[in-house]
Amino acid sequence: MTALPRGESPDPAAEDDEGREDIGAAAADGSAGEHGTEAADGADAPQDTGASQDAEETQATRDADAGEGPEPVGDADADGAAAQDTAQASQTPELSEAAAELAAQRELRLRIEQRKAGKDGPIAAGAKLSGPAADLLAAVRAVESGEKPGTAFFDSPASAPAPRRASPQAAPAPARGATAPEQPTARGASPEAAASAATVLAEGGAPEALARPAASVLGEQAAVILREDPWQLLSLPGVRPEQADAFARALLGGECGPDDERRTAALVGWLLERAALRGHTALDAAEVRTALSGFAVTDPGAAVQHAVAEGVVLVFQDGDDGAAEEAAGQQEDAVEDSEGGPEAGAEDEAPVLVLLGLDRYALAEESLADGLARLVNSVEKGADWAEAATGAPSPSAAELIRTVATAGLVAHSGGESARAEPAALIAAARGLGLRAVGTTHSVDGLHRLAAAVGDPQAVVTLSALLSGEAGPGREADGAFAVDLLVVLDAPQLDVETAAMLVESLADGTRLVLSGDPGVLASAGAGRVFADVIAARACPHVVSRTPDPGPIGELVSGIGIGELAQVEAPGREVVIVPVRDAGEAVHRTVQLVADSVPRALGVPSSDTQVITVGHGGSAGTTALNAALKQRLNPGPGRFGGFDPGDRVVHVPAPGRAVPGSVVSADAEGLHLDCSGAPVVVPQELVETAVRHGWALSAHQAAGMRWPAAVVVLPGDAAGGLSRPWVYTAFSRGERHLSVVHGVDQALPRAVAEVSAQERTTRLRPLLEALPTPDAS
Numbered sequence: 001m002t003a004l005p006r007g008e009s010p011d012p013a014a015e016d017d018e019g020r021e022d023i024g025a026a027a028a029d030g031s032a033g034e035h036g037t038e039a040a041d042g043a044d045a046p047q048d049t050g051a052s053q054d055a056e057e058t059q060a061t062r063d064a065d066a067g068e069g070p071e072p073v074g075d076a077d078a079d080g081a082a083a084q085d086t087a088q089a090s091q092t093p094e095l096s097e098a099a100a101e102l103a104a105q106r107e108l109r110l111r112i113e114q115r116k117a118g119k120d121g122p123i124a125a126g127a128k129l130s131g132p133a134a135d136l137l138a139a140v141r142a143v144e145s146g147e148k149p150g151t152a153f154f155d156s157p158a159s160a161p162a163p164r165r166a167s168p169q170a171a172p173a174p175a176r177g178a179t180a181p182e183q184p185t186a187r188g189a190s191p192e193a194a195a196s197a198a199t200v201l202a203e204g205g206a207p208e209a210l211a212r213p214a215a216s217v218l219g220e221q222a223a224v225i226l227r228e229d230p231w232q233l234l235s236l237p238g239v240r241p242e243q244a245d246a247f248a249r250a251l252l253g254g255e256c257g258p259d260d261e262r263r264t265a266a267l268v269g270w271l272l273e274r275a276a277l278r279g280h281t282a283l284d285a286a287e288v289r290t291a292l293s294g295f296a297v298t299d300p301g302a303a304v305q306h307a308v309a310e311g312v313v314l315v316f317q318d319g320d321d322g323a324a325e326e327a328a329g330q331q332e333d334a335v336e337d338s339e340g341g342p343e344a345g346a347e348d349e350a351p352v353l354v355l356l357g358l359d360r361y362a363l364a365e366e367s368l369a370d371g372l373a374r375l376v377n378s379v380e381k382g383a384d385w386a387e388a389a390t391g392a393p394s395p396s397a398a399e400l401i402r403t404v405a406t407a408g409l410v411a412h413s414g415g416e417s418a419r420a421e422p423a424a425l426i427a428a429a430r431g432l433g434l435r436a437v438g439t440t441h442s443v444d445g446l447h448r449l450a451a452a453v454g455d456p457q458a459v460v461t462l463s464a465l466l467s468g469e470a471g472p473g474r475e476a477d478g479a480f481a482v483d484l485l486v487v488l489d490a491p492q493l494d495v496e497t498a499a500m501l502v503e504s505l506a507d508g509t510r511l512v513l514s515g516d517p518g519v520l521a522s523a524g525a526g527r528v529f530a531d532v533i534a535a536r537a538c539p540h541v542v543s544r545t546p547d548p549g550p551i552g553e554l555v556s557g558i559g560i561g562e563l564a565q566v567e568a569p570g571r572e573v574v575i576v577p578v579r580d581a582g583e584a585v586h587r588t589v590q591l592v593a594d595s596v597p598r599a600l601g602v603p604s605s606d607t608q609v610i611t612v613g614h615g616g617s618a619g620t621t622a623l624n625a626a627l628k629q630r631l632n633p634g635p636g637r638f639g640g641f642d643p644g645d646r647v648v649h650v651p652a653p654g655r656a657v658p659g660s661v662v663s664a665d666a667e668g669l670h671l672d673c674s675g676a677p678v679v680v681p682q683e684l685v686e687t688a689v690r691h692g693w694a695l696s697a698h699q700a701a702g703m704r705w706p707a708a709v710v711v712l713p714g715d716a717a718g719g720l721s722r723p724w725v726y727t728a729f730s731r732g733e734r735h736l737s738v739v740h741g742v743d744q745a746l747p748r749a750v751a752e753v754s755a756q757e758r759t760t761r762l763r764p765l766l767e768a769l770p771t772p773d774a775s
């Protein structure tokens with residue numbers, strides 16, 4: 001590696017073009033406001049011991065940035081909170097396009113209801129759902145019962161819905177192409193519901209800016225719900241328990257207290273939602289009780305039991321997928337033992353691990369486990385692909401082809417070079433006459449896979465496949481019209497997306513989950529790829545193809561916990577030491593604008609800056625402001641943006657699509673996203689678009705650039721981990737510059753700070769299912 005000398009003092013910081021006012025900022029000024037900021041960045045990043053709990057949670061709240069953990073330093077920027085609202089809105093299902101999903105949703109709902117029906121005191125399915133989830137459930141029930149036709153749920157009766165997918169008889173190539181990102185859709189509650197919610201919020205001293213999010217999350221009856229149960233305010237993004245308490249006291253006066261059952265139930269749900277932002281699909285009941293104690297709940301055990309009885313959360317015993325009543329009894333005993341001291345417990349028995357989980361994640365994990373087992377057991381076992389394997393470009397590719405020929409589910413792991421192996425599998429399967437399709441996390445990954453396969457029609461982004469915007473279309477029964485589906489970037493799969501995907505695969509379809517296990521995990525809850533591998537639920541093919549060059553050597557060492565010095569005669573890896581965050585910003589701008597283009601011939605447009613978080617003096621907000629000032633100065637005529645600005649478009653939570661600003665008019669902000677035109681409506685610009693010269697590592701996952709500049713200022717040390725470093729350092733194809741100001745924190749993080757463990761139930765569920773093909 002090459003070390004460059006220290007630079008000059010940094011130029012004055014550029015004015016922050018992204019620190020705009022939003023709902024969260026307004027809420028923070030009120031008694032119940034203080035919205036969080038940048039979303040989900042950090043599901044896997046370690047907690048920063050120097051950051052407050054508030055900062056930790058505001059960084060965890062969703063704005064759809066691809067999800068890194070809490071920011072290591074500083075407050076998150078103001079535009080994140082509004083992004084949370086957009087994330088909520090973008091999660092609202094388009095009921096007008098859900099006809100193909102109704103059968104699968106009905107099957108899933110019946111399955112969990114049947115499981116609950118076998119227990120005393122059953123929990124009514126959907127009894128505690130609210131907002132979009134409750135609206136969807138009501139819509140499904142109305143259509144099933146014949147009370148309303150499916151067309152009753154179109155956004156506008158005057159216009160027909162856009163086609164969801166190509167029909168089986170249509171031409172295989174979708175008209176819009178496989179690379180078009182999702183168009184942003186503005187959805188929200190009616191003005192009447194928002195106005196009613198604003199009245200109640202005003203009575204409780206909460207800011208009016210929370211009215212629209214409240215109506216969106218809680219539904220048309222938001223005002224009634226908030227008046228009857230003020231702690232439902234906790235269901236809004238970024239609202240803290242102390243703010244909900246102040247709101248409740250203003251509405252209820254002396255009628256409420258710390259042990260109010262409405263309060264304790266809301267707190268339990270809030271704790272589980274907060275854990276989901278960190279990647280957990282369930283939490284140890286003891287951990288929940290401990291957290292409740294910190295909120296002045298005098299009997300946490302009773303509070304947990306009440307939340308279970310009310311259906312706010314489900315309770316599970318580790319290793320048992322169905323005995324909720326027995327688990328609840330075990331939980332009660334555990335509560336008594338923990339409160340009664342060491343003598344209260346049985347010394348000769350191991351403690352029972354009782355987990356609490358939200359219905360949505362329990363449903364997704366059980367559905368995913370059943371679906372994977374179905375694929376394993378329904379595939380044709382005797383397929384002969386020996387000839388195709390013989391023509392494979394590498395031994396690892398041949399092994400993958402032979403393995404997939406005899407298995408319904410296969411896990412494949414390897415680095416960037418190993419992506420050629422699933423590409424060879426797709427090409428071989430299509431040569432055999434099979435309908436083989438590959439999916440990727442990003443448009444950039446799609447282009448690279450299409451080039452490797454040699455057939456653009458054989459690849460599609462996962463988001464476009466699920467939305468029906470591109471891909472092979474669906475059969476009459478709603479299943480994807482594929483015989484083999486290869487999912488690249490599998491570590492980015494959260495449990496809900498994975499469940500939706502698997503439920504859309506017909507019996508006999510082969511599924512390959514391929515990815516690099518060293519990168520950061522998904523922005524959403526779950527660890528699907530890691531759980532499938534750990535459960536040994538299927539054959540696992542490990543690539544023997546190493547990544548080449550100095551960058552490949554460096555990243556391979558990081559993967560095993562070693563930060564080695566590598567020889568880089570062509571200046572492939574350069575270390576730039578800095579003293580403080582200000583110098584880090586200055587040197588970063590210098591590298592992108594001057595040094596890398598001059599020394600390596602890589603233009604600024606092909607160089608991506610990656611840093612630990614969004615806030616702080618050298619986070620994405622500060623770096624984007626400085627880079628814009630140098631590379632595309634302008635007044636920010638449209639929401640802080642000018643033509644030529646490099647941006648990242650966030651069409652949905654966990655999705656980050658790089659692009660550039662083309663123009664702006666009354667219709668909205670016109671973007672060019674990898675060649676696809678996108679128009680972002682004016683009301684969504686503030687939350688769905690941000691400057692993109694600098695990204696977080698989670699936003700950059702699944703993408704690569706000719707050159708990458710990784711910025712590590714001294715105050716970012718607490719946010720470093722081995723997966724973070726591995727992900728950030730592997731984004732550059734030809735060149736990697738490391739703006740290094742963390743001293744020994746970097747090698748310590750690589751050697752000692754592994755991936756943050758996530759509590760999930762998928763692995764034991766898979767281990768409990770019969771999988772004859774497992775190896």
